[in-house]
Amino acid sequence: MSGFALPAATLWWRECVRFYRDRARAVSSLATAVLFWVLIGFGLGGSFAPQGMPAGMGSVEYLYPGTIVFLVLLTAIVGTFSLIEDRREGFLQGVLVAPVPRSSIVMGKVLGGATIAVVQGALLLPVAPLVGIPYHAGGMALALVALLLTAFAFNALGFVLAWRMESIQGFHGIVNLVLMPMWFLSGALFPMDGAARGLELLMRVNPVTYGLAAFRESLYASAAVGPVAPGYAWAVTASFAGAAFLLAVVAARR
Amino acid sequence: MSLPAPVEVDDLGYSYGDREALKGVSFTVGAGELFGLLGPNGGGKTTLLQILTTLRRPTRGRARVAGADVVERPAEARRGMGVVFQHAALDPQLSPMENLRHQGHLYGLRGPALAERARELLDRLGVLDRADDRVKTLSGGLRRRVELAKGLLHGPRVLLLDEPTLGLDPGGRRDLWKHARALRETEGVAILVTTHLMDEAEACDRIGILDRGALVALDTPASLKDGIRGDVISLASDDPRRLADAIRERFDSEASVVDGAVRIERRDGAELVPRLAEAFPGVIRSITVGAPTLEDVFVQRTGHRFWESTAQYGEET
Numbered sequence: 059m060s061g062f063a064l065p066a067a068t069l070w071w072r073e074c075v076r077f078y079r080d081r082a083r084a085v086s087s088l089a090t091a092v093l094f095w096v097l098i099g100f101g102l103g104g105s106f107a108p109q110g111m112p113a114g115m116g117s118v119e120y121l122y123p124g125t126i127v128f129l130v131l132l133t134a135i136v137g138t139f140s141l142i143e144d145r146r147e148g149f150l151q152g153v154l155v156a157p158v159p160r161s162s163i164v165m166g167k168v169l170g171g172a173t174i175a176v177v178q179g180a181l182l183l184p185v186a187p188l189v190g191i192p193y194h195a196g197g198m199a200l201a202l203v204a205l206l207l208t209a210f211a212f213n214a215l216g217f218v219l220a221w222r223m224e225s226i227q228g229f230h231g232i233v234n235l236v237l238m239p240m241w242f243l244s245g246a247l248f249p250m251d252g253a254a255r256g257l258e259l260l261m262r263v264n265p266v267t268y269g270l271a272a273f274r275e276s277l278y279a280s281a282a283v284g285p286v287a288p289g290y291a292w293a294v295t296a297s298f299a300g301a302a303f304l305l306a307v308v309a310a311r312r
Numbered sequence: 313m314s315l316p317a318p319v320e321v322d323d324l325g326y327s328y329g330d331r332e333a334l335k336g337v338s339f340t341v342g343a344g345e346l347f348g349l350l351g352p353n354g355g356g357k358t359t360l361l362q363i364l365t366t367l368r369r370p371t372r373g374r375a376r377v378a379g380a381d382v383v384e385r386p387a388e389a390r391r392g393m394g395v396v397f398q399h400a401a402l403d404p405q406l407s408p409m410e411n412l413r414h415q416g417h418l419y420g421l422r423g424p425a426l427a428e429r430a431r432e433l434l435d436r437l438g439v440l441d442r443a444d445d446r447v448k449t450l451s452g453g454l455r456r457r458v459e460l461a462k463g464l465l466h467g468p469r470v471l472l473l474d475e476p477t478l479g480l481d482p483g484g485r486r487d488l489w490k491h492a493r494a495l496r497e498t499e500g501v502a503i504l505v506t507t508h509l510m511d512e513a514e515a516c517d518r519i520g521i522l523d524r525g526a527l528v529a530l531d532t533p534a535s536l537k538d539g540i541r542g543d544v545i546s547l548a549s550d551d552p553r554r555l556a557d558a559i560r561e562r563f564d565s566e567a568s569v570v571d572g573a574v575r576i577e578r579r580d581g582a583e584l585v586p587r588l589a590e591a592f593p594g595v596i597r598s599i600t601v602g603a604p605t606l607e608d609v610f611v612q613r614t615g616h617r618f619w620e621s622t623a624q625y626g627e628e629t
Contacts, residue, residue, distance in 0.1 A: 061420065068417035072403065079405045079446075152401035152462070155365045156418040157390040 065158040066166035073140065073170020087133065087174075091181040094125055115283075119190045123274045124246025127208065127266070130179035131241060134209040135233050137171030138216030142226050160310040164217060168306060171213035176205045191277060200276035204292075207299045208269035212237075214302035218309045240266045250285040261285075268294035316379030317342055318392075318470035318502035319364065324373035326359050333359040335525040336373065341470065341502050346493065348516030349506045350606065352618055356525040357506040358398070361474045364504075365395050378469045391419070394463030394501075398474045400455060401462070404448035408439055408458045411447060412465055419466040433461035436498065437491055453484035457491060464499055471495075473505040477512065489515060510606045510618075521610055528613040533606060540604035540612060543581025547574040547588070548597040555595055562591060571617045577604075 078084050144150040153163060180202060187193050219232055243257065244266035250258055261267050271284035271291035281288050319341035326334040334356045341347040351357050362368040364375055366386040375382045378392025402411050412430040416422065421429070434440040437457040442450060447458065456476060463471050473492065477485040489512065496503055505516065513519045514533050521529040521536075529536055549555045556574045559567040563584070567576045578584065581601045589596060610618050 064420060064422060065418045068414050072406065072414055075410075076403070076405045147404075148397055148399035148401045149403055151367070151397055151399075152395070152415070153418060154367060155390055155393075155395050156415075157387040157420075158418050 062159060062162045062165075065156070066162045066169070069153070069163060069166025070170040070173065073137075073167060074173055076140065077137075077174045087178055088181065090129065091178060094129060094182060097125075116190065120249075121247070122186070122189045122191065123277060124241075124244065124270060126179045126182045127205070127244070127246060127270050127273060128241050129182065130175045130205050130209050131212050131237055131266070133178045134171055134175035134212040135216040135237055137174055137213055138220045139226050139229065140171065141167060141217060141220045142223050142229065146224065161307045164214070164303065164306045164310050168210060168213045168217055168303065171216070172206055172209035175209035175213070176202060179205050179209075186277065194277075194279045197276050197279035201273050204269060204272035204276055204295060207295045208266065208273070211265065211269075211295075211299040211302040214299070214306040217306040218302075221306075221309045221312075240264055243267070244270045245285055246270060265294060265298040268292075269298070315343065315469075316376065318345075318378060319347075319504055320374075320376040321360075321364075322374045324360065324363065324370050324375055326356075326363060326368065327371050333525050334363075334370075337520075337522070337525075337527045338373075339520050339527060339530055341504050343469075344496060344500060344502055346496055346503045346505070346515075346517045348513045348519040349504065349522055350508070350510070350513040350519050350610075351506075351522035352508055354524075355522045357508075357522055358474065359525075360522070361472060361506060364472060365393070366390060391466070392469050394466065394468040394471045396456075396459045396463045396471070396473045396476050398476075398478055400459065402447045402455060402458060405446065407444045407446055408434060408450070408461070409443040411458065412462055415462045415465050421466060429465060430461070433464060434458070436495070437461050451484075452480055453487055456480060456484065456488050460488075460491060460495065464495060464501065467499070468501060470502045470504060473503060475506055475508070477507070477509070485512075508618075513606055519606075521606075521613065523610070523614050529609060536606065536609045537604045540608055541577050542579035543577070543601055544604050544608045545576040545578070545581045545584065545588075545599065545601045547576075547599055549574060549592075549595055550597070551595070555592065558592065559588070563587070570611055570615065575611065577608075577612070 141150070144153075183198060183201070215236070216233075220229060223229060243261045243264050245261060250261045250267070253261060268286065268291045271286050272288065272295050275281055275284040275288045275291065284291060317340045321340070322338050324334055324337045325332065337356070337360065339347075349357050349360065359368065363370050364377055364382060366382045366389055369383055377389040380386075380388035380392060382389045402408075403414070406414065409430060412434070413426065416426040416430065431440065431443070434443050437460060439454055439457050439461070442454060447455060450458070459476075460471075463473075476492070477488055480488065492503060492505070493515075495501065505512070507513055516533065518530070518532050519536070520527050547555065552569045552572055552574045556567040556569050559565060559574065559576065565576055565578055565584070567574055569575070576584070585599055585601055588599065607618055
């Protein structure tokens with residue numbers, strides 16, 4: 059137990075401490091959150107009205123959960139840069155020669171990156187009532203779990219990409235190539251119900267759709283606001299996180 | 313029953329594609345021994361260290377650290393060794409104490425015992441007063457000391473130091489060696505250190521000289537130098553080959569050409585110098601004579617100069 063958990067916990071701790079000690083990162087992360095508040099509150103309002111929204115829901119309210127998910131996914135995948143930094147700075151070598159299973163290293167790093175991402179997303183939750191989402195304590199807690207699972211999956215996928223990389227240059231392109239389409243087709247901008255047949259199919263196979271559904275449904279404490287049943291959304295989201303973790307462990311063992 | 317040797321290397325080989333970086337290297341580091349691996353960059357030191365630290369699998373031969381085969385039982389081998397890498401492996405955003413706590417947790421240490429051990433090592437290395445400052449505010453020399461503490465934290469049987477003084481000024485280098493030697497006593501740990509500096513190799517109990525992937529010498533620095541007959545005379549000339557021929561003829565003395573200079577090994581070298589100068593006026597540009605150094609040992613064993621080897625062989629990854 060301690061052979062896996064203690065190293066993972068200490069790696070997780072370091073990931074979080076590093077983030078908040080790096081003032082530029084911590085401040086820019088907070089600033090991004092504030093900027094998103096402003097955008098949600100004023101900007102997107104009347105200019106955008108997708109089809110097929112649940113009855114009685116305005117576009118600002120509809121876009122709100124997807125915006126949070128975007129911020130969380132972006133933070134999660136950008137957090138993988140720390141792996142490349144660790145390799146470049148030599149820190150990773152020291153970890154790799156310690157008697158620690160690779161799965162424990164992956165768990166610590168990925169959970170650390172996911173935690174930072176979820177805190178980032180949580181900074182946006184207090185404005186929920188302002189966009190018309192009633193406040194449920196239990197629902198919020200559950201919503202954070204949905205964010206954590208999705209962030210975990212993305213950070214693990216980023217880990218797979220970053221494991222062999224020496225510089226962050228090549229990483230940016232891949233991030234955009236993966237992150238943007240998955241977010242666009244997750245129901246963040248427009249509901250699956252109103253989408254064209256081809257798009258709907260892509261949305262159905264996109265794991266982010268289910269993470270967002272679990273998040274949205276938890277936030278409202280209601281199954282009516284999501285495209286799929288909560289049980290289904292949670293099952294896919296958890297499987298996505300588990301599969302991404304296994305993939306990262308396989309990558310790290312090579 | 314006696315413990316197995318801290319490091320045993322047996323016919324170890326490694327190839328990067330066609331290029332053989334290690335060609336069947338064998339040696340043993342004894343308990344409490346300070347063993348130096350001397351060699352130019354590209355000689356194979358880094359590859360050997362990577363194999364010993366389980367980061368690279370050998371393509372032939374075996375290596376054991378603290379009695380555990382690095383390929384078959386890597387976890388056990390890792391527990392038996394502490395490693396200080398060429399490049400810093402401390403987190404600059406954390407304090408020395410936090411770095412050590414992190415390291416301890418990776419090795420399964422925790423709680424008050426870990427804190428006590430970390431404080432003890434930092435104290436012994438004279439960094440305790442900086443224990444809670446960020447590492448990024450520490451000088452290069454102090455960081456290296458914290459690295460030593462980090463490598464020794466879990467009480468390994470052998471400490472592997474890969475060019476530990478790289479980037480340090482002379483004062484920092486002396487300081488690091490002083491601490492390494494002291495720790496060998498207090499911790500009872502064997503030390504395997506790689507270096508490309510002759511004076512650092514001189515300070516070791518025993519050295520192996522690694523050139524182009526092969527171990528060309530293995531003994532104490534003193535015995536290696538004793539293997540050279542008397543003094544070493546080195547002559548610079550515009551036509552070294554002809555000069556060497558002439559010396560062999562006139563003085564019945566062995567003279568070789570090494571990297572553009574004539575080299576003579578003999579007893580009472582100083583006595584020969586004036587006779588040489590007299591015999592070849594205008595041909596000799598300079599003469600140096602001296603007691604043999606490890607550099608001379610290297611030249612004798614490899615037939616080329618130390619730095620020449622680096623230039624020809626190129627930088628190793």
